[in-house]
Amino acid sequence: MPHSTIAEQELPPDQMEEDTDLPDATITKDEHIDGESDSGTLTDGPQKQDVKLEDLFNDEDSDDEEFPSSSAPDGKVESSPPAAPVQVAPAAKYTDPEIMLAFYQRLFPFRYLFQWLNHAIKPSNDFAHREFAFTLQSDAYLRYQSFMTGDLLRKQVLQQNPSRFEIGPVYSANPRDRKTLRKATAFRPIAKELVFDLDLTDYDEIRTCCDKANICHKCWSFVTMAIKVVDAALREDFGFEHIMWVYSGRRGAHAWISDKRARNMDDSRRKALAGYLEVVKGGSQSGKKVNVRRPLHPHLARSLEILKPYFGHEILEEQDPFASDKGSERLLSLLPDAALVAALRKKWDAAPNRTSTYKWADIDSVAKSGASKTLDGKALLEAKQDIVLEYTYPRLDVEVSKKQIHLLKSPFVIHPGTGRVCVPINLSKLEKFDPLGVPTVTELLGEIDEYDSTTMKTEEDDGGDGKEGGGKVTADYEKTSLKPYVEYFKTYVASLLKAEKGAVVKREREEDGMEF
Missing domain, CATH: 3.90.920.10 (DNA primase, PRIM domain)
Incomplete structure (x- = not known):
């Protein structure tokens, strides 16, 4: 034997x-x-x-x-x-x-x-x-x-x-x-238990205050935003009640869903639920990371309402992600109109110390000035919504949830x-x-x-x-x-x-x- x-x-x-x-x-x-x-x-x-x-x-x-x-x-x-x-x-x-x-x-x-x-x-x-x-x-x-x-x-x-x-x-x-x-x-x-994992290292490309295992009160706001969005979806969209969020001890949080219906889910259902919550895709690769259909799914519409107040202060002011040349180019790459992009780039080149808050406001002001004759207002609004989601929506390690x-x-x-x-x-x-x-x-x-x-x-x-x-x-x-x-x-x-x-x-x- x-x-x-x-x-x-x-x-x-x-x-x-x-x-x-x-x-x-x-x-x-x-x-x-x-x-x-x-x-x-x-x-x-x-x-x-x-x-x-x-x-x-x-x-x-x-x-x-x-x-x-x-x-x-x-x-x-x-x-x-x-x-x-x-x-x-x-x-x-x-x-x-x-x-x-x-x-x-x-x-x-x-x-x-x-x-x-x-x-x-x-x-x-x-x-x-x-x-x-x-x-x-x-x-x-x-x-x-x-x-x-x-x-x-x-x-x-x-x-x-x-x-x-x-x-x-x-x-x-x-x-x-x-x-x-x-x-x-x-x-x-x-x-x-159905579990979810939030780790701030997944935000390294958009958080400017810390990186790797380091955290501060500024970047912890990403976890706060994520918990609000995910918890609302689990309760309102799936009817789960017994959800416990646990601090990981350093740079993240874990969700444990103990409802019997959640505990008995097979891997295929866990994978489907994790996919439902996955919006920001692409890892550290360049390119657009949020591509959602219109009209927005009720979950995304609700998430936007939760996240909008955080975008102005926690993102634009605290993180200031568009202040650098690299950050500015990233923002411009997400806008839909070439003429608008050219006008904004010219404006920002002339004012190199312009903050993210002002640059975000510049998008609407330059658009209204008529700098672009081909600008589609609806497309610009949708692009701005996608940008808000890219910089605020939860970045889950979905592999943790699938099995x-x-x-x-x-x-x-x-x-x-x-x-x-x-x-x-x-x-x-x-x-x-x-x-x-x-x-x-x-x-x-x-x-x-x-x-x-x-x-x-x-x-x-x-x-x-x-x-x-x-x-x-x-x-x-x-x-x-x-x-x-x-x-x-x-x-x-x-x-x-x-x-x-x-x-x-x-x-x-x-x-x-x-x-x-």
């Missing part, structure tokens, strides 16, 4: 911070049938999971066990004993093992992550057959990990202490058992380059979301220690013993600036569970032939 493969591989350094489609693992000589290597590294082979009865249902317990407090009684949480203050060295890396372990142990919302992916309180195959992939501190990559409960996932994360982990699809069988199945077709993806098997990093993991937490974005406060203000892991651990030391001193001054009273123990995340993000995630998950439960009740009534 052949040895089972170990799902561990090295990724190139330039891919370690990205979300990529990952190949299957290769066979190594140190693998064993039981799924453990000689080095003790977790593998993807079939593993016997010793699951106690209490482990199967302990996700219904209070949050005290999920989010342990540093003042909790000794022994309350077997897998997470009370943690001592973490002294972060000035030169410590965000992914230092000690820092990451403290974060997972004290701050990561495993309970709500389990409920989100399980779609219920009690464990089901929606979670048990879900693939997880770990990036270890050594940069080794472990695929096809699976867990019966959220508590088992938490215990494994604390044991392996990955620098991050990613979420894959729900399979027709347990991912750990895939090598034992008689037919390859017996192991296939059957469900996965169920794509892996995407989990919400609330730490971005290894910035140390920031991949937090969900509250859409009611979208305009105020500050990617540069998202807390880093070291800041959060420092906030816990500061809170605990202040509380200890206050209670000692009051004559207490330095321990919290008989009231509810304060969870560690509540002591930090991570609290509003966890609370938002908790509310989102509760809404999803309510909808899932309602669907089950409705189906049971229909099966019983009951009328109400």
Whole structure:
């Protein structure tokens, strides 16, 4: 019988911070049938999971066990004993093992992550057959990990202490058992959240403030615009309700659509939906990138209304994309009339420091002056609409959305380059979301220690013993600036569970032939 493969591989350094489609693992000589290597590294082979009865249902317990407090009684949480203050060295890396372990142990919302992916309180195959992939501190990559409960996932994360982990699809069988199945077709993806990926590197040809992995508040506006357009389309055109946007930790955002109808979409439907939202095409190649039919599709007409206010300030003023000679020529190449283009070029050559705002206004003023006898006003209006779309419409990495098997990093993991937490974005406060203000892991651990030391001193001054009273123990995340993000995630998950439960009740009534 052949040895089972170990799902561990090295990724190139330039891919370690990205979300990529990952190949299957290769066979190594140190693998064993039981799924453990000689080095003790977790593998993807079939593993016997010793699951106690209490482990199967302990996700219904209070949050005290999920989010342990540093003042909790000794022994309350077997897998997470009370943690001592973490002294972060000035030169410590965000992914230092000690820092990451403290974060997972004290701050990561495993309970709500389990409920989100399980779609219920009690464990089901929606979670048990879900693939997880770990990036270890050594940069080794472990695929096809699976867990019966959220508590088992938490215990494994604390044991392996990955620098991050990613979420894959729900399979027709347990991912750990895939090598034992008689037919390859017996192991296939059957469900996965519909996901979308926004990355500011895709805007490098039009953003003038930053490039590559760098971002600032000016270019973050591109993400804000994109979220508004895509979210509106998903809700109004497709009827999805459970949409969560998550900051990627550095230069983008991910959308997770958890409606059951979205999770069950096959690849052909995912591809069609992604194509529906793809308007700007052509990558970094020259030429017109927006070619849409008239009259405009209702989605595009709505998108234009959303984007017009941003074009004037965020694009023309903040980015000033037409100020340079190259930018001016790009703008002129998108206009439909040769005589108008010649007149504008002459005007701008005479005033080389003219800003994008003035150049945009010049298009109409020169057109009205009669510089061109052949100008088609309707064609000019449509060209201007296309320009607005090219410089504001979402630039999605549609490949991420087309396949169920794509892996995407989990919400609330730490971005290894910035140390920031991949937090969900509250859409009611979208305009105020500050990617540069998202807390880093070291800041959060420092906030816990500061809170605990202040509380200890206050209670000692009051004559207490330095321990919290008989009231509810304060969870560690509540002591930090991570609290509003966890609370938002908790509310989102509760809404999803309510909808899932309602669907089950409705189906049971229909099966019983009951009328109400």
